[in-house]
Amino acid sequence: MNASNNNSTLWLCLHFPHLPLQVFTRGLNPADAIKPVVILERRRVIALNQAAFDTGIRHNNNMDTAYSISHEVISFDKDSDKELTTLTNLAQWAYQFSPAVTIRAPDVLLIDIGGSLKLFNGLKALMASIESGINDLGYTSISAINTTPMAALLSARNNAATNSDHQTADNTGAVLPSIEMTPVAYLQADKAIITALQQMGIDTVRDLFKLPMSSINRRFGIYFTDYLQRLIGTQPDPQKTIDQAPHFFSDITFMADVTNTNALIFPIKRLLDELNAFLTARQLHINQLSWKLSHRHHPPKHISIYLASPEHNIKALLQLTQLKLEQVKDVQEIDTLSLTVNTFFPADTVSGDLFQSAGYQPHLDPIKGSSKRRQRQASANALLNLLSTRLGPDACFGLSMADDHRPEKSWLRLKPNQINDDTQHKTVESLPMQLAQDNHRPLFLLTPPRALQRVNDAPYLNGTLELLQGPERIDFGWWDRPTSGEVITRDYYVAAHTERGALYWVFHYGEHGKWYLHGIFS
Amino acid sequence: MSRPSESLPLLLKKTGLWRASHLDCEFNQGTATGYDILDQHLPGAGWPTAGITELLFDQAGIGELRLLAPALASLSQQQGRWQLWVSPPHLPYAPALAQAGIDLGAVLIVRPTTVNDSLWVMEQALGSQSCSAVLAWPQNIHDKHIRRLQVASKAGHCLGVLFRHSQAAHQSSPAELRLQLTGQRATPLKERSSIGIQVLKRRGGWSSEPFTLDFHDQLNQVTPDFSEMIVRNPPPLEPELAFIEQSRHLYADERQQQ
Structure with missing residues (x-):
């Protein structure tokens, strides 16, 4: 890679060719992946998995043909809304690698990784972590890199068509030489223009750029030449990047109805991993999350988990979810699992005590004086979360003084999420009414x-x-x-x-x- | 073959045996109880820092919590550790806890609904290292449960206290320390309230003779009877005051007329 390109923009295009299929199949256990799945649009197969391909079903088969080939086949109707939601989630996920992420419906993300190379130890390491991350989420992508977004998109479409997803075009130099062998069919242009070009005998991008720009302009209009100039970088091409509204929603659909809540652990882990990446990218903490177990024939069941203080600890969340799930008895069937988080807190920038991670040391003297509740050990909060999750939020409470002399009203009950709040704590000294020492109060x-x-x-x-x-x-x-x-x-x-x-x-x-x-x- | 006089110290050193007459050897320093007379009777001169302590008594209100209060106050200063009260029979009263010097920010009250839940809570809390003390009022608890709690408490360096009925004194228990508490007749002559204690079980010692401990309070102090000084028939008012009284009546009359 050229040193001169270090600070310039470098666009990564992630193309998800199997998105219509994978929005339905990613919730599957690896063991279930052998079932043939097809996606239909107007009763025609538009996407299918390897198992379906092996049975002999092909693209554009009729639904009846598919069923006659294999009676085991599972079919879904193409769901464009779901695809867009998923793509948006993926864009939010990709935000951890770069702040400039653009969505191009229906199945493409454009990411400017030029500024992130140093942070992620170079292009190779960055690409490896992006690809393994996408695989962990249950998707497959075809990637291409180029200096302009349009060229990256063009290369990715080319790669997808030629099935060369192992050779990602890692162009970081001049634009034109890297794309000149690409067929014009993959240009982002009207079908009419492409057909006209092909009829003129222009098959590759190189042939196209041999023509004088003014004649292309005259023949195909200003929009097409503008596109070509953006393609090779002679015109700037600003992209509309996603705004990072902190809202998290993700769901997983199951092939077959899940009847045992233990079978949910795998998809729960997958959704929590997604949430983890989301929180890491934005430096956010959460103090509650809600799960929704739904089924098409039953009213949905909601499970909410509240934490004592905002934190970002996926392991603990998994443990709490499992604990809560054990108490769920009245759910017979589930076909969709979704995770929603709406409230976020900025991550605490105060760095903790150097020795806190070691846990409680019985032989060290406790630090007296500064009674900052903020510094309460993470393990203490974990215990509080554990108790209030298993026993319910009402079974656990803290105590505080109140500003009243009447015995019934001189104390307050603190909910678990208030205990850590410094402002909720009134000490004897902070109250205007002081208890006389000689007035005895019972314990x-x-x-x-x-x-x-x-x-x-x-x-x-x-x-x-x-x-x-x-x-x-x-x-x-x-x-x-x-x-x-x-x-x-x-x-x-x-x-x-x-x-x-x-x-x-x-x-x-x-x-x-x-x-x-x-x-x-x- | 070594002579007995040589092998005995060796045996004491190598195995966990100890001499009943030596209370204080090789024991960790306990948490000071705040009462000298009690410290003298306990191994480590205080409550065990880890392990289950059983307090056995018939009647609530004899001072079973006040006995613990000074130790709880000093333990509540430990940064970031809870003091967990598992299903106390009544509400722990915040002003009284504050009076006793206990940091309210450390107090956490849990009311599990089932026996299994409450055992689960105790075990989790004792073993978590994030509690300095766990107080519990168990209804029915078997010695196998106490054994589990004892192990958890050792792992979590946590003082575990079980408040039990004195009927349990006849059952064996794996607890670290067992005290039988008895109420003391209030005697009008004594200002301070007191409690009778007998150590039933302790590490490195036999059970003790019953002894009496005086609390640092004035709960027994009787308020002097001032009732004889209450004036039943007030004497006639001074002339000046009588005038003021009169004018008040006049003023009231005027307002009524208006």
Whole structure:
């Protein structure tokens, strides 16, 4: 490769000739790939896999012919919308290699890799990682490289037609010599122009460029000459690149209905790998994702996974998905699995503690003082995710103080995703109302308070309770219900069960009101 | 053939045998309980840093949690580790925890619905290395479960505490440490509340005699009875105050007329 080309644009064209087929077959286990699959458009075979080819089915066969050749054949109608969605996903996936990615429907991606060569250790390594990535996603592509997008596209179409997908045209020098042997049939031009050229005896691009440009212009119009100039790079050719709206959606369709959720692990891994590449390319983290298990005859089933804090850990997500999937009982059949993520967070640029990766070290002194929750170990969050996924988001909660003096309202319940949020945590110091040290509070609170019997004016709980301390009068919020005339002050006492030695927090309303047990000094 | 006086130290060194009279040899430093008298009775002078501790008692409210509170407070300072409360019988009350010095950001409460789930939670949490303490109030737990928890707790360097009914004292248990707690009669003369403790099982020692531990609080302090000082019949008001009272009535009358 020329050193002078290092910083210039270099276009990679990825052509997906089997896209109509592969949008349906990529969800297959490798073991299932032996089933013959054909894609039909107007009852004609337009794409087929190797197994179908081996049975003797050919392109453009009638549907009836295909079925008469093999009764095992699985057929799908061509789905252009699905192909476009898939191509868009692939473009989002390819965004990890370069910011300039262009979609050319129906089956082509153009990527400017000129600026990425150094980052990915050269063209060879870059091409290897792109090709293996596409294979891992379950697609096959034919690639070509040239200095202009149109020339790359032309070479790719040529390669696809001549089935020379092992020889990617790696042209990084002048445009014209590399494409001059290409037949004119693969030019991006009207069929009429190409037919006219062929009738004139012009078969290759070299023949075409021997003609004077002005006569081509006169004969075929300004658009065609403009295209030719963009092809050889004498005119600039700006491309409309994809915008990276952070939205992730991908799905997999199954050949046969899946009845066992264990069989979903393989496609789940594939979708998560896709998500992984998406997140890496954009430096994003996620805190929730949702799976949809659907079947044409049943209402779809949604599975959502929430994380304690935004992160990007595909292994953990796979584990959580499996855990959640084990709880799914009421799904009989599934024919499509899809993964959607809508909310994204920018990846934390704060680099972690150098020693955090080593996990907890029992012999190291804990660092005191700085209680940044952000620095909570990844493993601690992983545990929280694990618990809230298996037990449900409501079974797990944290605690915080609240700015109120009333016992019921002086604490807050924090959801798992709030626990790591610094702003949710109110410490004793941050509250204007400070608890006096000599007002004892019980470690356990009964919610709601439990009514006690009154024996000889004293509260009774498996024996008479003796009042030790009190009363501590707590006004119970006349401002919350100003209209009711009832007594809303409570007198709290520390009471002891004299025989057993247990200490309780009891209260009564007014002088002769009912006694309630509100807390236990455990 | 070596003489007994030589082979005995060798045997002690090579095998895991220890002399019952030596409590403190070769044990890791425990987490200080915050009570000197209890530290003296425990191997490692504190709660075990890893392993299951069983607290056995009949009646909630005798101070079984207050006994743990100083240790929990110091453990809650460990960066990025949870203190997991697995299905506590009542709500742990945030202001009281804060009063005891426990960092609320470390407290995590889990309420599993089934026995299997709660055992799963305990084992995961104890073994995860991301918890400094796991407190649990199990309903029914067999010694084979406790053995698993004990192993997980060792792997995770985590203090595991099981609060159990004292009926379980008669069953054998693979726990590291077992304490029988008894409530102490509140005596009006003593300001501080107290709890009776008997060590049933500990590493490197027999069970102890029962002893009494005083908490660092004033829960038993009785508020003096001021009721005799309550004035039943207020004396007549001073003349100036009476005037103010009168004018208040006048003012009220005027407003009514309006």
